[in-house]
Amino acid sequence: MESPVKEHREGTLIRVRVNPDADTTDLKGIDEWRGVLEVDVAAPPVKGKANRELLEFLGRKLNTTCELVSGEKSREKLVLARDVSVDEVKERLGLR
Numbered sequence: 001m002e003s004p005v006k007e008h009r010e011g012t013l014i015r016v017r018v019n020p021d022a023d024t025t026d027l028k029g030i031d032e033w034r035g036v037l038e039v040d041v042a043a044p045p046v047k048g049k050a051n052r053e054l055l056e057f058l059g060r061k062l063n064t065t066c067e068l069v070s071g072e073k074s075r076e077k078l079v080l081a082r083d084v085s086v087d088e089v090k091e092r093l094g095l096r
Contacts, residue, residue, distance in 0.1 A: 002035035005089050011064070011082040012089045018075050020050040025057050027093060036076060037093070048072075055079065062092050 004015040015036045019028070022040030031038050043053035051068055054077070058066045064084050071077030081089055090096055 004030060004035055004037040005086050005095070007086050008080060011080055011084050012086050013069065014058070014079045014081060014089065016054065016058075016071075016077045016079055018045075018050060018054055018077060020045040020075075025053055027061070030095065034076075037095075051077075062089060 006013045006015075017031060017034060017036040017038050019038065019040045021044050022042055024040065025042045026040050028038035028040055030036070039054060039057065041050045041053045041057070043049040051072065055066045055068060058079060058081065062081050062084055065082045067080050067082070069078040069080050084092075
Protein backbone atom coordinates (compact mmCIF):
# COMPACT_ATOMS: atom_id res chain seq x y z
CA MET A 1 0.00 0.00 0.00
CA GLU A 2 1.24 3.45 -0.89
CA SER A 3 1.07 5.90 2.01
CA PRO A 4 -1.21 8.92 1.54
CA VAL A 5 1.37 11.16 3.26
CA LYS A 6 4.79 12.04 1.85
CA GLU A 7 7.58 14.30 2.96
CA HIS A 8 7.93 17.61 1.11
CA ARG A 9 10.54 20.35 1.53
CA GLU A 10 7.82 22.74 2.78
CA GLY A 11 5.97 20.24 4.98
CA THR A 12 3.93 17.15 4.12
CA LEU A 13 1.92 16.25 1.03
CA ILE A 14 -1.36 14.44 1.69
CA ARG A 15 -3.30 12.55 -0.98
CA VAL A 16 -6.99 13.00 -0.20
CA ARG A 17 -10.24 11.67 -1.67
CA VAL A 18 -13.15 13.96 -0.83
CA ASN A 19 -16.78 12.91 -0.41
CA PRO A 20 -18.70 16.21 -0.70
CA ASP A 21 -22.25 16.88 0.55
CA ALA A 22 -21.76 14.62 3.60
CA ASP A 23 -23.76 15.09 6.81
CA THR A 24 -20.65 16.25 8.68
CA THR A 25 -17.03 17.02 7.87
CA ASP A 26 -14.88 14.24 9.28
CA LEU A 27 -11.99 11.92 8.60
CA LYS A 28 -13.14 8.51 7.35
CA GLY A 29 -9.73 6.86 7.32
CA ILE A 30 -7.36 5.49 4.72
CA ASP A 31 -8.55 3.93 1.49
CA GLU A 32 -5.75 1.38 1.23
CA TRP A 33 -6.64 0.37 -2.32
CA ARG A 34 -6.26 3.94 -3.61
CA GLY A 35 -3.57 5.00 -1.13
CA VAL A 36 -5.53 8.09 -0.12
CA LEU A 37 -6.96 9.64 3.01
CA GLU A 38 -10.76 9.71 2.77
CA VAL A 39 -12.53 12.78 4.11
CA ASP A 40 -16.26 13.49 4.24
CA VAL A 41 -16.97 17.17 3.64
CA ALA A 42 -20.30 18.77 4.57
CA ALA A 43 -19.96 21.49 1.91
CA PRO A 44 -21.21 21.03 -1.67
CA PRO A 45 -18.74 20.87 -4.58
CA VAL A 46 -19.80 24.31 -5.84
CA LYS A 47 -17.56 27.36 -6.35
CA GLY A 48 -14.73 25.83 -4.30
CA LYS A 49 -16.82 25.42 -1.14
CA ALA A 50 -15.84 21.76 -0.60
CA ASN A 51 -12.16 22.62 -1.18
CA ARG A 52 -12.27 25.45 1.36
CA GLU A 53 -14.02 23.22 3.90
CA LEU A 54 -11.42 20.48 3.38
CA LEU A 55 -8.46 22.85 3.79
CA GLU A 56 -9.96 24.48 6.90
CA PHE A 57 -10.74 21.06 8.43
CA LEU A 58 -7.23 19.69 7.80
CA GLY A 59 -5.68 22.97 8.98
CA ARG A 60 -7.55 22.71 12.30
CA LYS A 61 -6.65 19.02 12.75
CA LEU A 62 -3.00 19.58 11.90
CA ASN A 63 -2.66 23.03 13.50
CA THR A 64 -1.04 24.47 10.36
CA THR A 65 -1.78 26.11 7.03
CA CYS A 66 -2.97 23.75 4.30
CA GLU A 67 -3.16 24.53 0.61
CA LEU A 68 -4.44 22.73 -2.45
CA VAL A 69 -1.61 21.64 -4.76
CA SER A 70 -3.75 19.81 -7.34
CA GLY A 71 -7.22 18.37 -7.90
CA GLU A 72 -9.26 21.57 -7.70
CA LYS A 73 -12.12 20.05 -9.69
CA SER A 74 -11.50 16.39 -8.82
CA ARG A 75 -12.48 14.25 -5.84
CA GLU A 76 -8.83 13.21 -5.56
CA LYS A 77 -6.66 16.05 -4.29
CA LEU A 78 -3.11 16.74 -3.24
CA VAL A 79 -2.84 18.96 -0.16
CA LEU A 80 0.30 20.55 1.27
CA ALA A 81 0.36 20.81 5.06
CA ARG A 82 3.02 23.44 5.69
CA ASP A 83 5.78 23.08 8.28
CA VAL A 84 4.68 19.72 9.74
CA SER A 85 6.48 16.40 9.40
CA VAL A 86 5.00 13.16 8.11
CA ASP A 87 5.11 11.77 11.66
CA GLU A 88 3.27 14.82 13.05
CA VAL A 89 0.57 14.49 10.37
CA LYS A 90 0.11 10.77 11.10
CA GLU A 91 -0.07 11.44 14.84
CA ARG A 92 -2.51 14.37 14.60
CA LEU A 93 -4.79 12.50 12.20
CA GLY A 94 -4.58 9.25 14.18
CA LEU A 95 -3.09 7.27 11.31
CA ARG A 96 -0.73 5.11 13.37
